[in-house]
Amino acid sequence: AQSVTQPDIHITVSEGASLELRCNYSYGATPYLFWYVQSPGQGLQLLLKYFSGDTLVQGIKGFEAEFKRSQSSFNLRKPSVHWSDAAEYFCAVGIIQGAQKLVFGQGTRLTINP
Amino acid sequence: NAGVTQTPKFQVLKTGQSMTLQCAQDMNHNSMYWYRQDPGMGLRLIYYSASEGTTDKGEVPNGYNVSRLNKREFSLRLESAAPSQTSVYFCASRGDRPWEGANVLTFGAGSRLTVL
Numbered sequence: 001a002q003s004v005t006q007p008d009i010h011i012t013v014s015e016g017a018s019l020e021l022r023c024n025y026s027y028g029a030t031p032y033l034f035w036y037v038q039s040p041g042q043g044l045q046l047l048l049k050y051f052s053g054d055t056l057v058q059g060i061k062g063f064e065a066e067f068k069r070s071q072s073s074f075n076l077r078k079p080s081v082h083w084s085d086a087a088e089y090f091c092a093v094g095i096i097q098g099a100q101k102l103v104f105g106q107g108t109r110l111t112i113n114p
Numbered sequence: 115n116a117g118v119t120q121t122p123k124f125q126v127l128k129t130g131q132s133m134t135l136q137c138a139q140d141m142n143h144n145s146m147y148w149y150r151q152d153p154g155m156g157l158r159l160i161y162y163s164a165s166e167g168t169t170d171k172g173e174v175p176n177g178y179n180v181s182r183l184n185k186r187e188f189s190l191r192l193e194s195a196a197p198s199q200t201s202v203y204f205c206a207s208r209g210d211r212p213w214e215g216a217n218v219l220t221f222g223a224g225s226r227l228t229v230l
Binding site: 004006009034036042043044045046049090100101102103104105106107 | 118145147154155156157158159164172204208218221222224
């Protein structure tokens with residue numbers, strides 16, 4: 001069955017440090033992959049998406065992600081984090097099962113130390 | 115340009131009470147979804163509607179019913195609320211055409227429900 005795993009429940013980094021959030025998926029077909037961000041008390045906002053083509057995709061707020069088919073991964077990166085990046089991050093895979101749906105990972109909560 | 119609007123934002127129920135969460139989108143999207151979010155479990159799909167007049171079960175449909183009233187509105191009903199249904203509920207919609215950002219879900223702000 002299709003699934004998404006985010007191995008890190010909580011990550012703490014210092015402001016200005018680099019960031020990598022891990023995401024692994026399980027899906028038989030070519031995946032549509034997404035990263036969403038949720039600030040406290042807010043809904044989910046799309047950071048970036050991968051449908052096909054270049055495996056390195058750029059998103060909003062300086063984030064990027066790399067699709068690696070051989071590793072079934074879609075890790076999110078940012079070279080230098082800002083205090084405003086503190087939020088919860090969700091990886092998701094788009095599947096077609098009757099209709100198109102998103103299956104989400106468990107989420108990674110990011111804390112930024114000043 | 116409101117996007118996806120959910121009401122109410124907060125609700126407290128007693129066990130056994132019923133209520134309906136309302137969702138409306140103004141983007142002319144065909145597909146709409148209801149998810150619940152629980153700590154450590156991400157978002158799980160409750161029900162979805164691929165088009166007006168159709169609804170289908172998602173991953174966790176038990177205890178819920180839905181109605182796709184028209185193309186804009188998709189409501190979620192709890193007939194007899196249970197403490198296990200305490201959660202944050204998100205409605206979302208998806209466009210089908212490339213210029214609508216096909217395959218990308220637009221989420222509402224969420225409805226926090228507590229069942230005592």
